[in-house]
Amino acid sequence: MGITIVVGNFKGGVGKTKVAVMSSWELAFKFKKKVLLVDLDPQGNASTLIARSLGIEELNKSIFDGFQKGDLTDSIVKDNEFLHFIPAQVSFKNLPKFLYSNFDNEYEQITYLKTLLQPIKNDYDYIFIDVPPTLSDYSDNAMMASDYVLIILQAQELSLEGAETYVKYLQFMVDNYDADLQVVGVLPVLLRPGGRVDISILEQAKDVFGKQNVFKTVVKHLERLKSWDVTGIKSNDHHDRNAHNLFIDVVDELLTKLKLFEKEGKYNE
Ligand SMILES: Nc1ncnc2c1ncn2[C@@H]1O[C@H](COP(=O)(O)OP(=O)(O)OP(=O)(O)O)[C@@H](O)[C@H]1O
């Protein structure tokens, strides 16, 4: 049964998409797991990056088609054995209208993705969901469909704002809609160049989220990770290898954390 993970933070441009894509990529191609990446952001950044990286020129599948049909099977791009993805296009901005006109019941509106993933979950080891940075039907659907959330922590900022808001909202969803997901970890990300981790932020994060929940691996700012937006993900030189190794460490730690939850009974492979 695929473990479903949403990468969360309610701030824009904090590295959510990069983490979702690179974690999926390493899990698939380095760890040889079967991975599905669901792009739930009408901007389609994750879809564009993966397509470019795999040399796919035209994306003729669409998540919104799957939502309208009530079946995501035909929306999955299966270019290779390990990494599949469901692409989003700008048309997906009409998701709220679609949900309101098709379901009267709020619970059905926010659990529609969960319903659609149910029949395909068994085909994957891991499913990642990339979301837009908004409190919206997109993030609600992602939360309700997920087993775990990987929270992005802006490690250079002087506040935990984006991460804390996310956790507060998560609690709201657990209390009001019986969302059944838990925080798998808090991943520090350095988005600005030349930055270093603000130690006081890490300490605050450990207080707020629990020491064991904050990743030891820090996603550094690497120009190579940024330039892959244009070139696609590469493996040509030592800068490429550096960037891959960073996310191999992220995935290693993620898998260790998931195993711990397994012992506690939440995670059953
Ligand atoms: N570790 C990194 N080093 C350098 N650049 C990065 C890194 N992570 C992300 N970036 C770049 O920062 C920008 C924002 O990253 P990304 O798109 O992943 O953020 P996001 O949180 O998904 O944004 P949005 O909220 O708009 O969806 C992108 O140009 C991306 O290439």
Ligand SMILES: [Mg+2]
């Ligand atoms: Mg994004």
